[in-house]
Amino acid sequence: MYCFDSAARQSRGRSARGLLGVTLAMLVLAPQASQAGSGEPAPFDRPQQAVVSPGVDAGHAHLPEVSSLATLVEMAWARSPQARQLEGAAREAQTQAEAAGAWFPAAPTVSLGQRSGSRPGQRPLREQEVAVQAPLWPLGQRSASQRSAELAQAYAGAAVVAHRLALTRQVRERVADLALADVxxxxxxxxxxxxxxxxxxxxxxVRAGDQAESDALLVRQDVLLAQTEVRQAQLDQMEAEHAFHVLVGEARPPSDVSSERLESMLPPINEAELSLSVDEIRQRLSQHPAMLAAQAAAEQQAVRQDLLRRGASAPWELGLQHRRDQEADVNRITPSWGISVMIPLAADPDRRQAAVAAQTAADVAQAEARRLADQLETEWLEAQQGVRHQQAMLDHMQAASAAAQTRAHWIRKAYALGEMSLTERLRAELSWQQAASRVMQQRAWLAKARARLSYAQGAQ
Structure with a gap:
């Protein structure tokens, strides 16, 4: 299996050696006075113009380009197996609510019977019997079943919202990864x-005899290393696009993932939200969709445990019978009515086992709810600090880029006047390029940090 991270580290090491080779090669170049006098720009005058926009992966070029966050989240929802499971849980909760509102805990039964015959010395008889058996709700079990059904519906709804929130975070992170790969x-x-x-x-x-052949070989080596860097960056970009397609399916990522595009996919964050106390964070986390789902699941398991404890035995059954006896030779009919109650004498082993399983499920749900509360609180605090630091780093990067641009402009003028060496100009132009690239990378890292904070806050 090809290791992208290892190859990326190797390519960065080759990049450092390649830049040194470029500097050494440029040291032997004479200042191009004629080019500066004619007004033609030097190769490094405008580093942004040398950027070539990345190509589209040929395997996904036919797919439609989707840039709307809501559309991407819906596409990810349609592909998510967990989404199908949550939708099925919602339907099961609706069915459970309907069953809890029924008159009987189980379906009544009807039995029909007929007998005919005669005894020695007696007239022939014909008997017909109709019986109805209906299970009865144990005391308090119907209300507990209705409460359990309500909690199941609440859990299903909260789980759907929580999963959509998680998918929104994943989409934002995938788009930010695409932006980093694009840079x-x-x-x-x-x-x-x-x-x-x-x-x-x-x-x-070299052809004019002004430089040695070794200088051309040195520059050629750096060109080959730079080509390797480009291929490795394209492989990283393909990996980011693959992760994007696995998440959203038949869609092509935006061709220009700019900082404005990333900003449009993130909810606004003000300074007050980055300065919340721990108590305020805990209060707001109580309304987080994932926390609501965990609390509903824990309460539902507790009610289900009580429900199974109440119904450890099979339910009582009420029976109503109607019997009709008819003597064949005299055509005389004798009707009769009867009522019966079936009471189980021992607990059902299956129900006792289900009650023990419900106790375990209730304990697990409560532990998961407590752990989720701690996890969300920690993630919120870390995301707060992450956004603060990433924003500060972006401000520093922008200031450094502006300083590098101004310095490169001054050194370019000094070089044109013959007051600065070519080595200094090369370093200044390279520093400007790197600073501008770091600004774009930092914007993507800030977008990922804000996506994490938005998820912790429960914001779509």
Whole structure:
């Protein structure tokens, strides 16, 4: 199996050595006074223009492009096996509510019978009998069943909302991963394009006898390493697109995952929400969809345990019989009515086993609810700090990028006047490119942090 992370680390190491090679190659270049005098821009004058937009994966080029968050979440919901399970649980809860509102805990039965014959020395007889047997609700069991059905419906509804919230978070994270992969591809292609321009210039100088053949070989080595970087970045991008398609299915990610696109997929966050106390966080977490689902599940299991404890024995059954005797030779009919009650004398072993299982399920549901409360609280606090730090890092990156751009502009002017070496200009332009790329990467990391905080807050 190919290891993307290991290859990415190797490519970053080769990138560092490649940049050193570019610097060494540029050290031997003479300042291009004629080019500066003619007003033509140098290869590194505008690093953003060297960026080539990433291509679309050929295997998914025929799919429609979807950029709406709501549409992507609906597509992920349609593909989720857990969503099908939750929808089935909702239907089961509705059926349970209907059964809890019935007159009897189980279906009544009707029996029909007829006998005919005669005894020695007696007239022939013909007997007909109709009997109805109906189970009875134990005391308090019907109300407990209705309460259990209500909690089952509440759990099903809350679980659906919680799963949609989790899918929303996953979609946002997948889009942010696509943005990160897109930035890496753009950066790698821009670096390769600049090296190819440099290689062409070095080859021209080698043919003119101004530089040695070893300089061309050194630049060629860096070009090959840069091509490897581009391929590795494309593999990482394909991996991010694959994860996106596994989640949402037949859809193509947005072709331009910009910072504005990421912002549009996230709910707004103000400073007050990043400064909530622990007590305020706990109060708001009590209304989190996942917490509501866990609480409803724990309460439902407790009611179910009490329900099975009350009904450890089989239910009583009330019977009503009607019998009609008819003597064949005299055509005389004698009707009679009867009533009966069937009372079980011992507990049903299956029901006792179900009661023990319900006790275990109730204990597990309560433990899961407590653990989920701690987990959501920890995730909220960590997400708060994560957003704060990522936002601060973005501010620093933007300031550093602006400073690098200004410095590159000044050094470009000084180089044109012959007051700065080519080495300094190369370093300044490379620093500007890297700073601009880090800003775009940091925006994607901030989007992932905000997606995590939105999930912890229960916000769609």
């Amino acid at each position: 890496r591809v753009r950066q790698a292609r821009a670096h390769l394009a600049d090296l190819e321009v440099l290689e062409a210039d070095v080859k021209q100088r």
